[in-house]
Amino acid sequence: MTPLATASLAELRTLLDQHGAPAFRAQQILDWRNKGVVNPEEMRNIPNALREKLAEWCLCDPLTLITRQQSADGTRKYLLQLDQGKCIGKRVECVFIPEPERGTVCISSQVGCTLDCPFCCTGSQPFDGNLAGHEIVAQVLMVMADLRRDPLPVSLSANRVSHIVFMGQGEPMSNEKGVHDTLKTLLDQLNISRRRITLSTSGLVHGITRLGAKYPVNLAISLHAANDALRDQLVPINRTFPLAQLRQVLDNYPLPAQRHITLEYVMLAGVNDREEDIAALARFVNRGRERVNLIHYNPHPASDFTGSSSDHINTFAAALTNRGIRTTVRRSRGDDIAAACGQLNSSTPTAPENAAPA
Ligand code: SF4
Structure with a gap:
């Protein structure tokens, strides 16, 4: 599965193309990724159907946050x-x-x-x-x-x-x-x-x-x-x-x-x-x-x-x-x-x- 965190534009375009999705969406997805948004559900300008598919085609988030501590x-x-x-x-x-x-x-x-x-x-x-x-x-x-x-x-x-x-x-x-x-x-x-x-x-x-x-x-x-x-x-x-x-x-x-x-x-x-x-x-x-x-x-x-x-x-x-x-x-x-x-x-x-x- 393609990891979203390190995917390049070319890789993402190819992936979308292979699945018959419009390649221009790749840049939109990477714009979200580059802002730290890796959950497709939060990618507001991506159609719902593609968001669901993206979660199947890509490894979107390999980490679970367990705790966060904050210093003074x-x-x-x-x-x-x-x-x-x-x-x-x-x-x-x-x-x-x-x-x-x-x-x-x-x-x-x-x-x-x-x-x-x-x-x-x-x-x-x-x-x-x-x-x-x-x-x-x-x-x-x-x-x-x-x-x-x-x-x-x-x-x-x-x-x-x-x-x-x-x-x-x-x-x-x-x-x-x-x-x-x-x-x-x-x-x-x-x-x-x-x-x-x-x-x-x-x-x-x-x-x-x-x-x-x-x-x-x-x-x-x-x-x-x-x-x-x-x-x-x-x-x-x-x-x-x-x-x-x-x-x-x-x-x-x-x-x-x-x-x-x-x-x-x-x-x-x-x-x-x-x-x-x-x-x-x-x-x-x-x-x-x-x-x-x-x-x-x-x-x-x-x-x-x-x-x-x-x-x-x-x-x-x-x-x-x-x-x-x-x-x-x-x-x-x-x-x-x-x-x-x-x-x-x-x-x-x-x-x-x-x-x-x-
Ligand atoms: S300082 Fe700590 S983290 Fe860095 S190389 Fe040595 S043991 Fe590893």
């Missing part, structure tokens, strides 16, 4: 169940991060994660399958539909999806097919500029090279340590692709003018926030092409790490800036509903008192 800052976390395919019955989370001028959807590419970074809550959830492209795109469409049905106050949110980040559950480069299919749809169908899409990876170097050749979106690297001994512990994929290999691939990643690669660095007290870690970063970072983004650590029950204090993070940031490294500190969003960086885990029961019915 307006961040929304969605728990979604996959309704068919290889991951049937399994659950993933995605997050909408509102701002007055923009709206970002953080999407998941896997159920759990193939990797096992010890500070990350998702890493504590066993890997349970790769999502297909249409299941990843459907997360974006679901958020669009939710914002239209139930907008946030305008003081908090532009109530539109302008940016996409692959920073949810999973290592995107371990699911290249699903992620490439998603990128093709986001760029070619939903017309989201590549400057507004960021893929975060722990550093699977061959995948990064292929990404740069095919879909050179913004790149973020889960760095977290700039020497191999420590990074082998914090980001175990470093044992396979050590920093020297990562360096080579990052230096060759295509970057448009004025853009940079983001090196994400979660601040763990006494682990990677010491003087020697500043020195290691100063040696590793390519100042002309990269910036460091320091992240407050969000604790979770499966980890013994403690986050660095805000004061210490600011001191660390100043030390990097003094060494000529562009450094920012990420504002934590949605941590009261476990929607912040490194907190997603769809095997964790959702707190019922905080959950809104789907």
